[in-house]
Amino acid sequence: MRKLPELSHRHADHRSYPPGVAYMDGQYLPMHEAKLSVLDYGFLHSDATYDVAHVWEGAFFRLEDHLNRFFRGMDALHMSVPYGKAQVTEILHNCVALSGLRQAYVEFICTRGTSPDFSRDPRQAENRFIAFAIPFGSVASEEQMQHGLHMAVTDVQRIPPGSVDPTVKNYHWLDMVKGLYAAYGRGADTALLVDGNGNISEGPGFNVFAIKDGAAATPDTSVLLGVTRQTVFDICAQMGVPCSARNLAVEDLKKADEVFVTSTAGGVMPVTRIDGQPVGTGRTGPLFNRILAAYWQLHDSGEHRDPVMYPEPAGK
Amino acid sequence: MRKLPELSHRHADHRSYPPGVAYMDGQYLPMHEAKLSVLDYGFLHSDATYDVAHVWEGAFFRLEDHLNRFFRGMDALHMSVPYGKAQVTEILHNCVALSGLRQAYVEFICTRGTSPDFSRDPRQAENRFIAFAIPFGSVASEEQMQHGLHMAVTDVQRIPPGSVDPTVKNYHWLDMVKGLYAAYGRGADTALLVDGNGNISEGPGFNVFAIKDGAAATPDTSVLLGVTRQTVFDICAQMGVPCSARNLAVEDLKKADEVFVTSTAGGVMPVTRIDGQPVGTGRTGPLFNRILAAYWQLHDSGEHRDPVMYPEPAGK
Numbered sequence: 001m002r003k004l005p006e007l008s009h010r011h012a013d014h015r016s017y018p019p020g021v022a023y024m025d026g027q028y029l030p031m032h033e034a035k036l037s038v039l040d041y042g043f044l045h046s047d048a049t050y051d052v053a054h055v056w057e058g059a060f061f062r063l064e065d066h067l068n069r070f071f072r073g074m075d076a077l078h079m080s081v082p083y084g085k086a087q088v089t090e091i092l093h094n095c096v097a098l099s100g101l102r103q104a105y106v107e108f109i110c111t112r113g114t115s116p117d118f119s120r121d122p123r124q125a126e127n128r129f130i131a132f133a134i135p136f137g138s139v140a141s142e143e144q145m146q147h148g149l150h151m152a153v154t155d156v157q158r159i160p161p162g163s164v165d166p167t168v169k170n171y172h173w174l175d176m177v178k179g180l181y182a183a184y185g186r187g188a189d190t191a192l193l194v195d196g197n198g199n200i201s202e203g204p205g206f207n208v209f210a211i212k213d214g215a216a217a218t219p220d221t222s223v224l225l226g227v228t229r230q231t232v233f234d235i236c237a238q239m240g241v242p243c244s245a246r247n248l249a250v251e252d253l254k255k256a257d258e259v260f261v262t263s264t265a266g267g268v269m270p271v272t273r274i275d276g277q278p279v280g281t282g283r284t285g286p287l288f289n290r291i292l293a294a295y296w297q298l299h300d301s302g303e304h305r306d307p308v309m310y311p312e313p314a315g316k
Numbered sequence: 317m318r319k320l321p322e323l324s325h326r327h328a329d330h331r332s333y334p335p336g337v338a339y340m341d342g343q344y345l346p347m348h349e350a351k352l353s354v355l356d357y358g359f360l361h362s363d364a365t366y367d368v369a370h371v372w373e374g375a376f377f378r379l380e381d382h383l384n385r386f387f388r389g390m391d392a393l394h395m396s397v398p399y400g401k402a403q404v405t406e407i408l409h410n411c412v413a414l415s416g417l418r419q420a421y422v423e424f425i426c427t428r429g430t431s432p433d434f435s436r437d438p439r440q441a442e443n444r445f446i447a448f449a450i451p452f453g454s455v456a457s458e459e460q461m462q463h464g465l466h467m468a469v470t471d472v473q474r475i476p477p478g479s480v481d482p483t484v485k486n487y488h489w490l491d492m493v494k495g496l497y498a499a500y501g502r503g504a505d506t507a508l509l510v511d512g513n514g515n516i517s518e519g520p521g522f523n524v525f526a527i528k529d530g531a532a533a534t535p536d537t538s539v540l541l542g543v544t545r546q547t548v549f550d551i552c553a554q555m556g557v558p559c560s561a562r563n564l565a566v567e568d569l570k571k572a573d574e575v576f577v578t579s580t581a582g583g584v585m586p587v588t589r590i591d592g593q594p595v596g597t598g599r600t601g602p603l604f605n606r607i608l609a610a611y612w613q614l615h616d617s618g619e620h621r622d623p624v625m626y627p628e629p630a631g632k
Contacts, residue, residue, distance in 0.1 A: 004414055005344050006344070007337065007344050007346065008343040011349045013341055014341070015353070017353060018355070018433060021323065024327070025328065025329055027324040028322070029324050030325075031355065032353075035327055035351030035352060036351060036352050037351055037352075038446055039450075042359065043352060043358065043487070045490075046362035046487045046488055047490065047493050077493070097320055098320055109354070112493075120521070122493055123500065132354060137436070139436065157479045159475050162473035163473045163474065163475045163479075163490075164475065164491055164494075171359070171361055172362055173363055174361075174479075174480045175479040175480055177361065177438055180437075181394055181438070196476075205436070265436075
């Protein structure tokens, strides 16, 4: 008879996690305590939807749009949480306020959850809500914001809408990760995926825009309908710049005057090289710079701004 | 100034989980303590691979095949764990032995893991290994084993190989879940998905076989190369039953004499109705019954059997 190892009573995790505050199971927790059962189908089947809003200088930006998409996603996946939009809003505000972060990345998630007997029937599971606020992060570094991203257009096909609805924000990213490794192998910073017809689709966490002869365009199918993407439509409309959602061939992108990507994680970010070749002049372009400035100016206007109710007065 | 909720120090989770034992971060833990950071990219990007082996009457079945697939999957995803096959084998044996389960479902997982600053670059993440043993479960209930499953052939497309390699076992299941809800809506027990050409693919956790005129066939592309699927090939070869992997149209399945599905979670399981219509006679067929008997007899032979080293003598 051999000696078995001891069973531990509590899991001890010695890894480091970013600062921030999470909410789950009715509790507000430091990030390093925010843990999900490994049996949750949000993990074991990636059966989950989520959204990410950002807080900039102490205020949420377009939170209502993120909440609407999140609740639509839950409906589409036959999921529900015991909170309405007002309660989720309060939880998100609390996470940010408790974290003290004035620039934050705020993710909220609904997973299929678990059933006590590990039933395979998703209807038997109790769905689970999780939210967390951590420091704001960006797809592009400061240096990349200055000089632009180098993007590789890969032949990896974005998971098609016939398999998974891309407008329901989801965690199915193995195609994105495959694209990233292919891009790194070619010396690029990030990757773009294609759709089933070889047209451009989206990249890991962002939509892409091409500007040609003063008009902007972005793919319309097999992509997430990003909130930052929508903000660019709004900005272009205000500026009188034509902006359309349509099929874009890889060549449309490579021959564009300017290219940029959009994400809640970073806003609007320039792409100055594609597959080793310069886009236009190879420097951030004039229309991109106007859209960038307008994007951050919008954060100061009241329209999309939802100030976090911190316990201390602002500025302290 | 408003009052904020209190921050809890430790997460308390009041849900019920199945019995069993998990291993992670160097510790053996009761299932209800096996928790993953919500920041792990295995969750947030479903960036993970895994395998499931089963223990039947105190012994693993074809564990080597599951381990080989798991290590191949990690290579394909640029992941690694600080354990070789011998150490993973020991961990799995320990989980089962500590659980005391003589019939077990044993899952082992490698996730992309986390990086302390939440970097978006998968190369910066420290990969994480998790294993657990819980009571054996099956795709089919006892009643369904007797009378057969009712399967709906959905128009949901299985995530194609151009997006995600189906031979690297993964958690991208939103297409499967969509198929399941469609199947439930039509009064069926489970769902089958199709590939990009409309041929049949696989279902939630199983491969499918059609028997026509004494010969068996199963799809060859856009499917996981299941270990139980391989066992059926082996059994058919032994029996002198022709068995091929090839494209199968939906009609091939509907006009088959017998249909069955294969999964580590349950073995070989009969399908007697498809979209409300009987398969063949509408009862479990003679060739299926022979394959079923052979499948369980194989568990008694030494060839694929790897007895768990329980602390107590067997039979006690």
